Amino acid sequence: MEFGEVMRPGKKRRESMARATQERPRKPEARRETKPSGDAVAGRNPVVEALRAKIPAKELLIAERAEIDERMSEAIRLAKNVGLPIKEVARGVLDGVTGTTIHQGIALIIKPFQYSPFDQVLERAAAKTGPSLLIGLDGVTDPHNLGEIVRSAAAFGADGVIIPERRNAAMTGSAWKASAGAAARMPISQVTNLVRSIEDAKKGGFFVVGLAADGDEDLPQFSLTKESVYLIVGSEGKGLSRLVREKCDLVLSIPMTSEVESLNASVATAIVMHWIAADRAK
Numbered sequence: 001m002e003f004g005e006v007m008r009p010g011k012k013r014r015e016s017m018a019r020a021t022q023e024r025p026r027k028p029e030a031r032r033e034t035k036p037s038g039d040a041v042a043g044r045n046p047v048v049e050a051l052r053a054k055i056p057a058k059e060l061l062i063a064e065r066a067e068i069d070e071r072m073s074e075a076i077r078l079a080k081n082v083g084l085p086i087k088e089v090a091r092g093v094l095d096g097v098t099g100t101t102i103h104q105g106i107a108l109i110i111k112p113f114q115y116s117p118f119d120q121v122l123e124r125a126a127a128k129t130g131p132s133l134l135i136g137l138d139g140v141t142d143p144h145n146l147g148e149i150v151r152s153a154a155a156f157g158a159d160g161v162i163i164p165e166r167r168n169a170a171m172t173g174s175a176w177k178a179s180a181g182a183a184a185r186m187p188i189s190q191v192t193n194l195v196r197s198i199e200d201a202k203k204g205g206f207f208v209v210g211l212a213a214d215g216d217e218d219l220p221q222f223s224l225t226k227e228s229v230y231l232i233v234g235s236e237g238k239g240l241s242r243l244v245r246e247k248c249d250l251v252l253s254i255p256m257t258s259e260v261e262s263l264n265a266s267v268a269t270a271i272v273m274h275w276i277a278a279d280r281a282k
Contacts, residue, residue: 039110040099041107041174046177047075051079054184058111059084059108060075060085060086060107062106063105066104072105075106113170118162118191121187122197130280131227134231136163138232138240138244139167140163140233141168141235142169143170143174144175144178145178147177147183149161149233150175150179150188151182152269152270153273158273160186161189162194194232195247198232199247201230207229208230208248209222209229209249209252211231211233211252211254211269212240214253216251216252217250219253219272222275225275233268252272254271
């Protein structure tokens with residue numbers, strides 16, 4: 001009987017788990033109060049989706065005496081296929097690792113994301129033939145938005161995504177999953193000071209263009225599409241921070257015909273990137 005099949009509690013469950021993982025499950029670990037380094041994806045469907053997306057992971061944790069249903073079985077099979085360690089742990093361990101008791105007895109521990117140094121991203125972008133495009137995020141705190149922006153950046157030929165270390169989402173498992181694998185192809189840099197990155201980009205020949213609901217110029221009038229552009233996107237609520245806005249050469253807005261005050265950050269960014277890509281292709 002394989003690990004993913006329906007089993008009765010007791011000895012048979014443990015024997016099946018041992019065969020599925022090709023080793024006897026380790027003795028369940030005691031409750032630990034501190035989280036391990038890295039991010040955790042919890043829940044049966046999210047874990048399966050993360051494994052399908054090939055998010056870089058360190059290990060798969062299964063709660064002892066967890067019910068082995070179809071999704072749990074698939075998660076174990078996917079983890080085995082890539083040689084990912086599978087551990088049986090006490091439920092208290094999963095509580096501590098995931099920060100919730102609603103983990104459905106399973107968690108995937110994600111490896112820390114490997115960011116690209118900003119100077120390397122800038123140098124490669126500036127050296128390419130033709131105009132470059134960098135995307136900077138200013139206070140975009142939703143990891144799902146970050147992931148979708150990375151996905152759009154890859155789709156429309158951007159040369160990198162820049163995020164600040166503080167007051168911004170980081171490349172967690174949720175962001176990676178939302179990128180639909182694009183995070184593996186798109187250079188992403190995490191900087192301590194977004195304003196400094198703007199100054200460095202200007203020295204590298206980039207025009208710095210902000211994106212906000214109350215911009216100086218509407219997108220249809222944007223005349224810098226065929227220049228190297230560092231596009232800075234603010235949060236939905238607060239928009240661009242004061243210092244960042246002051247450093248922009250131009251602030252764009254997307255004209256809308258309805259009463260909606262602003263677009264989702266990832267949607268707005270995708271619209272502008274598509275506009276730039278389409279104009280450059282003419």
